[in-house]
Amino acid sequence: MTATDALYQHAAGVMPGGTSRLHYYYPPHPIYAASGRGCRLTDVDGVERIDCLNNMTSLIHGHADPDINAAIIDQLQRGTAWSEPGEAEWRLAQLMVDRVASVERIRFANSGTEAVMMAIKLAREFTGRSVLAKFEGHYHGYYDYVQVSVATPPDRWGPDDAPATVPVSGGLAESVVGEVLVLPWNRPEAVEALLAKHGHRIAALILDPLSNRCGMAPPAAGFMEFLTEITRRHGIVLIYDEVISFRMGHGGAQARYGGTPDLTTFGKIMGGGLPVGAVGGRAEIMSLLDPTGGKPRLESGGTFSGNPLTMVAGLAAMQKYTEAEVARLHAMGDDLRRRVDQVFAQAGEVAQLAGDGSLFRVLLTRDVVTDYRSSVRNAQPMARMGELHKRLLHEGVIISRIGLGCLSTPMVTGDIDQIVAAFERAVAR
Ligand SMILES: Cc1ncc(COP(=O)(O)O)c(C=O)c1O
Structure with missing residues (x-):
């Protein structure tokens, strides 16, 4: 049994679903964080990942700034x-x-x-x-x-x-x-x-x-x-x-x-x-x-x-969070969206990386999304998002279970390269 499994078992015994937040639960159980520094988070089993979720987009400067x-x-x-x-x-x-x-x-x-x-x-x-x-x-x-x-x-x-x-x-x-x-x-x-x-x-x-x-x-x-x-x-x-x-x-x-x-x-x-x-x-x-x-x-x-x-x-x-940092994150966000869209297209994955600036969202449709209905209409079943989320975690990148992600100021171009490579491996498996 991993440290994560053990923690989840304890937590589920005393909290509904083992969590205080609906959005942090996903089956069979979430990873448990031990420490974070910059744009990286290490879980209780010692696995380090790039954190593109940053406490639900709240940590613009990553962890332990x-x-x-x-x-x-x-x-x-x-x-x-x-x-x-x-x-x-x-x-x-x-x-x-x-x-x-x-x-x-x-x-x-x-x-x-x-x-x-x-x-x-x-x-x-x-x-x-x-x-x-x-x-x-x-x-x-x-x-x-x-x-x-x-x-x-x-x-x-x-x-x-x-x-x-x-x-x-x-x-x-x-x-x-x-x-x-x-x-x-x-x-x-x-x-x-x-x-x-x-x-x-x-x-x-x-x-x-x-x-x-x-x-x-x-x-x-x-x-x-x-x-x-x-x-x-x-x-x-x-x-x-x-x-x-x-x-x-x-x-x-x-x-x-x-x-x-x-x-x-x-x-x-x-x-x-x-x-x-x-x-x-x-x-x-x-x-x-x-x-x-x-x-x-x-x-x-x-x-x-x-x-x-x-x-x-x-x-x-x-x-x-200066104007220069806002602009740098925006440019990295544009780069990420363009490259991940290429990865999806090459893999035949019916998906796009939507968003703007330093916020992004995986959508399981290639339709142009203009409102809630067009984001849902013709979309792949949400189970596919669950699968992609799990694979990305395995490949070392944290996003939300519904595909939300963000960049943070500690990130540099090399981190974007790693995120793109993780998407590449996640859709190829
Ligand atoms: C647009 C928007 N408004 C309000 C909230 C609620 O904020 P909090 O979770 O801090 O209560 C959220 C949380 O994600 C949000 O995204």
Whole structure:
């Protein structure tokens, strides 16, 4: 029995499926991490792999980055959490306001899910409306109102121009479905028609500019500007969920794909490897959280929100994520996608490496993917993805079980060569 087998047996005895996170389970069991350095992770059996998952894309500088570690260690000596605010919280807030054009004020939380929840509540209070609009296939964490129409099976899709609202999970109140309108991505006419009918009831429209579950179909030219205009016309708060996609530009995904959100949610890389979330946006909306004039119109808390350990780690990580590094990772991402697509074509594998910048996603279709449905239609069965995932692990590369991957700043061209070679061996077997 390997060390991994033994750990899994212990874990499965005390945790459902042996895990705290659905996304980290795959059969027969996940690998167990022992240590990481740079872009490499070593498991408990001593096997080293290139980590293209990086805690679900949250480690932009890979593992054990020396600058982030130094900031964390310095803070550790002075305490991990205080009831009082500290200087690093203000500094990270200032960095984000300086960096992201639409962010005038920001409030920190502990996860992307919390950030999304806060943004939606802000929009409800600001507009006096309650309905949320979201796009089919877009994942936004596990707040109830976004846990719909994330991975709807084709037999429950409903019409192409009016997707059905389908819970992705149990545990949701029946009323949730009636409070969410689902829109088709990259289809302005359909969005126009649905908002003409329902716009007056909608508080917020939330979107992920480069949605993983939507096959990383980028917004079509002009789509983000269209959404900015139409949400303004209907008095709807536009929320960009940049929890994953903030890495797409020095000024975030909005700097790359255009449009102007009222609010933006952040998480993952902004915490430098520690748990984090944040909502930023227009001062007028963010002022609903302001306690200086008495009880704020919106209460938000979180014992560990803005904790100094996360703030110093996030600050160190963001300071190192320079425009030059963004551009270098983008170029390596383009190179990887081009070369892996060649590998798939030569092997006769019905697949493509989709994505943009430093994010990528294996899709088991050669169709041009423009939305959730085209990423699923004509795709190979998901069992094939499970097989590829397993083979890549065997060949020394970690991606997610649904084919999500990312690059990190410790990577250099030689690492890309190794990733391509691993894909080559994985599809040849
Ligand atoms: C776009 C998006 N929004 C929100 C979330 C939820 O973030 P967290 O897992 O930190 O709660 C995720 C997580 O993957 C995400 O990808």
